[in-house]
Amino acid sequence: MSEIAYRVPTMAEMAANNETPEVLFWVGCAGSFDDRYKKVTVAFVKILNSAGVKFAVLGTEESCTGDPARRAGNEFTFQMLAMSNIQVLDMYNVKKIVTACPHCFNTLKNEYPALGGNYEVLHHSEYLQQLIDAGRVRLESGESFKGKKITFHDSCYLGRANDVYEAPRHILEALDADLVEMKRSRTKGLCCGAGGGQMFKEPEPGKKDVNIERIEDALQTGADTIAVACPFCMVMMTDGVKNKEKEQSVKVYDLAELIAQAKDL
Amino acid sequence: MAIIQQIIFIAALAAVAWLIYRRVGIIGKTIRLGKDEDRTDQSARRLSIMMRVAFGQKKMFDRLLIGFLHFAVYAGFILINIEILEIILDGVLGTHRVFAGPLGFFYRLLIGFFELLALGVLISCSIFLIRRSILKVERFQPARHREMNGWPQLDGKLILVFEIVLMIAILSMNAADSALQDLGSAHYPLAGDFLISQWLKPLFAGWSEGALIAYERVAWWIHILGIFVFSVYLTYSKHLHIALAFPNTYFSRLELKGEMKNMPEITQEVKIMLGLETQAGDASVPERFGAKDVADLSWKNLMDAYSCTECGRCTAACPANLTGKKLSPRKIMMDTRDRLEEVGRNMLANKGEFVNDNKSLLGDYILEEEILACTTCNACVQECPVLINPLDIILQLRRHKVMDEAQAPGSWNMMFQNLDTNQAPWKFSPSDRFNWASAVTDSGPESNSTAS
Numbered sequence: 001m002s003e004i005a006y007r008v009p010t011m012a013e014m015a016a017n018n019e020t021p022e023v024l025f026w027v028g029c030a031g032s033f034d035d036r037y038k039k040v041t042v043a044f045v046k047i048l049n050s051a052g053v054k055f056a057v058l059g060t061e062e063s064c065t066g067d068p069a070r071r072a073g074n075e076f077t078f079q080m081l082a083m084s085n086i087q088v089l090d091m092y093n094v095k096k097i098v099t100a101c102p103h104c105f106n107t108l109k110n111e112y113p114a115l116g117g118n119y120e121v122l123h124h125s126e127y128l129q130q131l132i133d134a135g136r137v138r139l140e141s142g143e144s145f146k147g148k149k150i151t152f153h154d155s156c157y158l159g160r161a162n163d164v165y166e167a168p169r170h171i172l173e174a175l176d177a178d179l180v181e182m183k184r185s186r187t188k189g190l191c192c193g194a195g196g197g198q199m200f201k202e203p204e205p206g207k208k209d210v211n212i213e214r215i216e217d218a219l220q221t222g223a224d225t226i227a228v229a230c231p232f233c234m235v236m237m238t239d240g241v242k243n244k245e246k247e248q249s250v251k252v253y254d255l256a257e258l259i260a261q262a263k264d265l
Numbered sequence: 266m267a268i269i270q271q272i273i274f275i276a277a278l279a280a281v282a283w284l285i286y287r288r289v290g291i292i293g294k295t296i297r298l299g300k301d302e303d304r305t306d307q308s309a310r311r312l313s314i315m316m317r318v319a320f321g322q323k324k325m326f327d328r329l330l331i332g333f334l335h336f337a338v339y340a341g342f343i344l345i346n347i348e349i350l351e352i353i354l355d356g357v358l359g360t361h362r363v364f365a366g367p368l369g370f371f372y373r374l375l376i377g378f379f380e381l382l383a384l385g386v387l388i389s390c391s392i393f394l395i396r397r398s399i400l401k402v403e404r405f406q407p408a409r410h411r412e413m414n415g416w417p418q419l420d421g422k423l424i425l426v427f428e429i430v431l432m433i434a435i436l437s438m439n440a441a442d443s444a445l446q447d448l449g450s451a452h453y454p455l456a457g458d459f460l461i462s463q464w465l466k467p468l469f470a471g472w473s474e475g476a477l478i479a480y481e482r483v484a485w486w487i488h489i490l491g492i493f494v495f496s497v498y499l500t501y502s503k504h505l506h507i508a509l510a511f512p513n514t515y516f517s518r519l520e521l522k523g524e525m526k527n528m529p530e531i532t533q534e535v536k537i538m539l540g541l542e543t544q545a546g547d548a549s550v551p552e553r554f555g556a557k558d559v560a561d562l563s564w565k566n567l568m569d570a571y572s573c574t575e576c577g578r579c580t581a582a583c584p585a586n587l588t589g590k591k592l593s594p595r596k597i598m599m600d601t602r603d604r605l606e607e608v609g610r611n612m613l614a615n616k617g618e619f620v621n622d623n624k625s626l627l628g629d630y631i632l633e634e635e636i637l638a639c640t641t642c643n644a645c646v647q648e649c650p651v652l653i654n655p656l657d658i659i660l661q662l663r664r665h666k667v668m669d670e671a672q673a674p675g676s677w678n679m680m681f682q683n684l685d686t687n688q689a690p691w692k693f694s695p696s697d698r699f700n701w702a703s704a705v706t707d708s709g710p711e712s713n714s715t716a717s
Contacts, residue, residue, distance in 0.1 A: 008702040029689040031701070038701040045705050059699040063688035071641050072677050073555065073660070073667030075528045077684050079535040087539075110524035115532060156642035161523025187647050191584040196641030200680040200690055204638040207589030214584075 006049045010059040011092045021056040023127070024089075026099035026108065029064050030231030036238065037100075037231040043260035044100055044124055050265060051136040055098075061088050065107040072197035079115065082107070086117035100124040100256060102157035102230045103195070109162070123158055125167040125229050125255055132174050142264030145177040150258075151223035152179065153214070153237060154189030155230035168229050171255050175262055177225075182217040190214050194232035215240025219250065226252045267359045274356035274489075281493040288500040292571060294617075295609045299564030304516040314652075315515040324650040334389040338428070341386035342507070345435070348379050352489050362442075365456040377460030380436060384461050387432040394425045404577030412596035417575055420502050427498075431491045438484035440465035445477050452478075506574035510651040513572040516565055517652035522643045525660060528554075555664025558625040559605045562661060569653040570601035579645035579655055585638040592638035594645035594655035600630035601658060627662050636662045637674065 014021055025048065031041040048055045063085055066078035089097075097119050099105050109121035122130075131137040150172055158164045165186045172179045184190045193203070193210025203209060215237060218226045226241070228234050237252045253261075304311075317323045322339065326332035351364050365372045396402045405421065407413040439462035445453040458466070469477060499505055506513075530551045536542040556562045579594035580586050586593050604626045612619050627636075636659050645655045667673045673681070680690045688695050 006705045008705055010699075027698075027701070029691065032698045033689060033691055033693045033701075038704065041701055042704050045702075057699070057702075059702075060696055062698060063695075064684055064690060066684070068680060068690050069684050070525055071660070071663075072673065072680070073663035073665075074673070074677075074681050075531050075554070075664060075668060076535065077681050079528075079531055080538070081684060081688060083532075083535055083539055083541070106523040110521055111527070114527035156640070156644075157523055160643040160647050162521050188582070188644075190587075191640045191642035191644065193584060193588075193640060196639050197677060197680070198640050201637075201674045201676040204585070204590045204592070204634055206585070206638075210584045210588050210640065213588055 004046075004049055006046055008045055009056045010061075011056045011094070012059070012061065014056045015092060019054075020093075022054045023096045023098050023122075024092075024094045025055050025057050026065075026097050026101075026104055027057055027062060028099055028101035028104045028231065030234075031100055032062070034231060034235075037234060037254075040100055040231070040234070040254040040256050043254070043265065044256040046260055046265040047128070047131075047137060047256060047263070050263065051131050053131070053136070058088065058092075063088075065104045065112075067103040067107045068197050068200055070107070070111070071195070072200070082112060082115050082117070086112060086115060089117060089119065094119060096120045096122070098122045098124055098127040100229075100231070100254065102155045102161070103232070106157045106161050123162075123164055123167070123229070125158070125171060126164060128255060128259060129167045129170050129174075132171065137259065137263070139174055139176075139259065139262045143261045145175040145258070145262060148177050148225065149180050149221070149223040150175075150177040150225040150227050151182055151218055151221040152185070152227045152229075153182070153192065153218060153233055154185055155228070155233050156189070156191050156195050158229055159189055160187060168227065168255055171259065172227060175258060177258075180221040180223050182221055184217055190217060192230075192233040192236035194236050199232050199235070211236035211240040212243055215244055219244060219246065224250055225258075226250060227255055227258060228252060229255050271357065271359045277490065277493055278353065278356070281497055284497045285500060288497070291609045291613060292500065292505075294612065295559075295605050296564050296567045296571065298560045298605075298608065298619075299562050299567040300560075302563040302565055304518075304565060307519060310519065311515045311517075314517060315511055318517075318650070318652060319510040319514040322650070324648075334392055337382075337385035337389045338393075339507070341382035341389075342428075344382055345379050345386070348376075348435075349489075349492060352485070356489060361452055362454055362456055365454050373457045373459065376439065376456070380439065380459050380461035383432045383435050386428055387436075390425045390428045390432070394422065394429070397422060397425070404581045410577065410580060410593060410595070412593055412599050413575070413577075417503065417599065420504075421575065424499075424502065424504050427491065427495055431488055431495070434484045434488040434491065436462050437465055437468070438481055438488060441469055441472075441477050441481040441484065444469040444472065445474065445481060448474050448477070450474055450478065503573065503575045506572050506651060509568065509572040513568055514652045516568065518654060518657075522646055526657070528664075530554075553665070554668040555666070556658070556661035557627050557665045557669070559601060559608055560619075561665070562601070562626075562658060566601065566654075566658050566661075567605055569655075569658075570598050570605055572651050573598040573602065573653055574651070575599060576650065578648040578650065579653075582644040582648045584640055584642055584644065590634075590638040591632065592635045592659075594659075597631060597635070597655045597658055598653060601626060604630050627665060631662060633666060633672070635659075636666065639663075 011024065027041055030037040063081050065085060066081035070078035097108055102123060105121060105123045108119060128137065152168055152172060154165065169179060190213065191210060192214055226237050228237055234252060234254060241247050241250050241252060322332065322336055325335050354363050355361055397405050403409060405413060407418050439459050442453060443458045443463060444466055446455050553561060559567060575595060577595045583592065583594050608619055611622060639659045641656060643656060683690055683692050687693060
């Protein structure tokens with residue numbers, strides 16, 4: 001399968017060829033610029049290619065959804081970004097969006113409608129589960145996860161914010177991994193510490209950083225892989241592992257990366 | 266003698282009714298200071314949430330044992346109140362156990378049932394008191410949670426002591442009553458021994474009829490006056506949740522927790538700036554962005570504040586609080602109520618009109634450091650057994666701080682600036698946004714131009 005010619009078509013190219021994609025992949029700022037999360041973007045795009053999904057991205061026409069501005073209290077900046085994104089999305093007549101960022105997911109899905117932007121929005125965990133269930137993504141030929149202990153860190157914006165708890169777990173089960181839960185999971189899951197604009201400022205004075213509290217939950221499980229589904233959680237959990245000097249034995253991966261590994265993409 | 270008791274009783278009843286009426290009035294009036302927000306849609310769904318969460322106490326059963334104990338107190342309190350009806354009738358009419366005759370055997374069954382509930386309340390409240398005072402459950406300790414210092418901590422214990430005293434009064438009163446029946450005392454109709462209090466009868470062995478009557482009367486008065494005082498007290502206390510849990514769950518948010526309320530007053534302006542709309546003549550500029558004081562919040566935020574029973578499940582789940590930051594969602598709710606009560610007293614003192622006192626919720630009660638520490642993770646919202654939303658208040662206060670006072674941390678201002686100029690929160694050029702694709706297609710996005 002490794003001889004696939006991977007493509008990343010843009011909406012502009014699709015429109016020029018009078019084509020309509022099945023789904024728009026909303027990459028997000030972290031997926032576009034953050035060196036670590038770019039790998040997740042690449043993994044997801046490879047999966048889409050190998051599954052034969054007709055997708056497109058906005059490329060340079062994409063902007064931040066505005067989530068960090070809105071959570072930090074700056075509604076002006078949020079709405080400016082949101083309105084111009086809606087203009088672009090509507091210009092291309094976008095109906096269905098998938099994104100690997102729970103913050104983009106939440107904003108596009110729940111907050112754009114009030115500004116006139118109505119789309120079917122899926123988080124990549126939900127979308128990947130659908131592809132697996134439909135048999136479009138087959139987990140074979142690559143790394144075997146059988147018996148591997150993996151724990152899943154619930155993102156607040158996926159879990160509590162949007163009640164998506166099972167899709168990521170179904171993916172891990174499909175990988176045949178040994179899913180071990182942290183003492184705080186699903187509705188009780190502890191935040192990584194980066195939401196609500198915290199990613200972009202120093203924490204307030206306290207006795208501990210939130211990601212350290214959380215990484216202790218994860219390490220307690222004895223898992224050697226921490227699965228995440230959010231770029232901010234990725235940063236916080238990776239930093240936590242480093243802080244505990246466990247980067248040799250414990251790895252942090254996004255769900256899409258694990259699937260790519262299983263498929264040897 | 267009997268007529269004097271009746272007069273005192275009726276006077277006490279009237280006083281209590283008037284005090285509660287006045288108090289409910291000011292609570293309602295202060296809640297209505299909040300901004301309009303329509304929470305009347307989907308009434309069937311709302312009713313079902315109320316039945317499950319308030320009536321059925323669904324979220325309390327997250328912790329099974331505590332759920333059962335709390336349910337025992339709740340069921341006991343509601344059902345024992347049926348007995349209050351008899352007590353009130355007896356008090357007004359000067360009768361004794363007016364239902365005993367007409368109900369016959371069923372009366373004994375009923376009182377036995379009430380006694381069982383009373384025992385449940387007694388045991389549960391005692392366990393709760395032990396949890397607060399001896400086991401020192403973390404979320405109730407003022408040493409760890411500054412908002413529990415002083416009155417809130419005392420309030421929590423007082424309520425429990427109150428309920429224990431009331432239950433002891435009712436059980437021992439029934440035992441004394443049975444002892445009087447055995448003596449054939451004139452005023453005490455033969456209702457028989459009751460399920461629980463019969464075991465207390467040995468305590469009254471050898472008492473004279475006069476002493477028994479005195480005890481029975483004192484216990485009767487302690488019980489009913491206790492209930493009167495309690496019902497006024499609870500309107501000033503965290504215990505208001507026993508009433509407000511019902512409307513508060515009914516009017517709770519139905520949207521997914523992740524959704525933040527839109528600010529339509531800004532949409533208009535943004536549309537004009539983007540050239541989507543021409544200057545509208547009647548575009549009204551709001552006097553204030555976000556919330557600085559209680560009147561800037563919605564009426565539901567204010568009802569939330571009155572409904573909070575300070576259990577601290579929110580704070581115990583808050584990542585900021587867990588890691589030693591000043592933020593405590595419970596304190597956000599308690600501060601909101603304290604400020605609202607202050608505004609209420611101000612209104613009472615000024616013929617119903619609020620007179621500016623140069624104070625505000627943000628600044629005088631809630632500090633910037635608290636609202637900045639929030640990760641918007643919704644754990645507090647998830648935890649609340651009566652569906653209070655502290656996050657909604659925090660975010661409105663942030664909006665005020667950032668938009669109205671232009672006071673944001675420097676690094677947030679940098680982030681805003683990046684968003685305004687680069688459409689990304691970091692300092693990257695928008696033209697580099699698609700560079701990642703070169704890692705997929707070896708040769709970069711430029712040469713990767715066909716879609717089919």
